[in-house]
Amino acid sequence: GTEMHFILVDHGRSERLAMEDFWYSLKCIRCGACMNTCPVYRRSGGLSYGGTYSGPIGAIINPTFDLKRYSALPFASTLNGSCTNVCPVKINIHEQIYKWRTVIAERHEVPFVKQEVLKMAGRLLASPTLYRATVSSMGGALRRLPNFVLYNPLNIWGRQRELPEAPKLTFHAWYKKNRGDGNGNA
Structure with a gap:
């Protein structure tokens, strides 16, 4: 004689599922393996990511919610691939981080200062x-x-x-x- 109500919250997952390059992040089980192996995360800690999701997985999940606010996260990575190597569900994290960099650059969301620093770094490293x-x-x-x-x-x-x-x-x-x-x- 009682009723049970289920409320399903999508929280942007349907939109991410439609993103050809980024739907793999939906497989994440939040185990933290990518964070434990990431040299950047180990040095900076979770609070520096400024969002709910931190670490390498946060660098690919957070921009789907607010690209402008989280546009710096994919650039805070060495792209060494250790996060992908330890991921138990085999998410290609470092490849998705690189793809986010491309998307952010194409949408002109890279801040001016970062653009100039990257140009100088390119000349220096060349x-x-x-x-x-x-x-x-x-x-x-x-x-x-x-x-x-x-x-x-x-x-x-x-x-x-x-x-x-x-x-x-x-x-x-x-x-x-x-x-x-x-x-x-x-």
């Missing part, structure tokens, strides 16, 4: 000489930069974080010194 010179000089710069430049109200990343000590030698300098051809050449 030139081995420029890259090595920059890396060599950064160790000294990091030791000399005053904390107020890195840890100020405008730099959200700097809150509650400390920069690690810069290594005394870059890998390239160490290799030249220890493993070169005997003449100091790599």
Whole structure:
């Protein structure tokens, strides 16, 4: 003599199911394996994702709800694939993160500052000489930069974080010194 009511909440799942590249994320069982293996998540923690879903899976689920708000998440990844390797339901997480980057760029949702930083990084990484010179000089710069430049109200990343000590030698300098051809050449 009683009634039972079921309320099914879709919460955007039907829309995600229709997304050819992103429907795989619906398989997620929230086990946390991707978060445990992700080097970025382990350093930054869950609160830095700013949404309900954190970690690598959050980087592909959150943009489906609000692309503008979560457009930075897919760029906060190394794309090393360890999240995909440990996923028990075999979600191709790192591939979906890369596809979100493409979608965000196509929809012009990449903030101007990030666009410019990515352009500069592209130029820097395209030139081995420029890259090595920059890396060599950064160790000294990091030791000399005053904390107020890195840890100020405008730099959200700097809150509650400390920069690690810069290594005394870059890998390239160490290799030249220890493993070169005997003449100091790599």
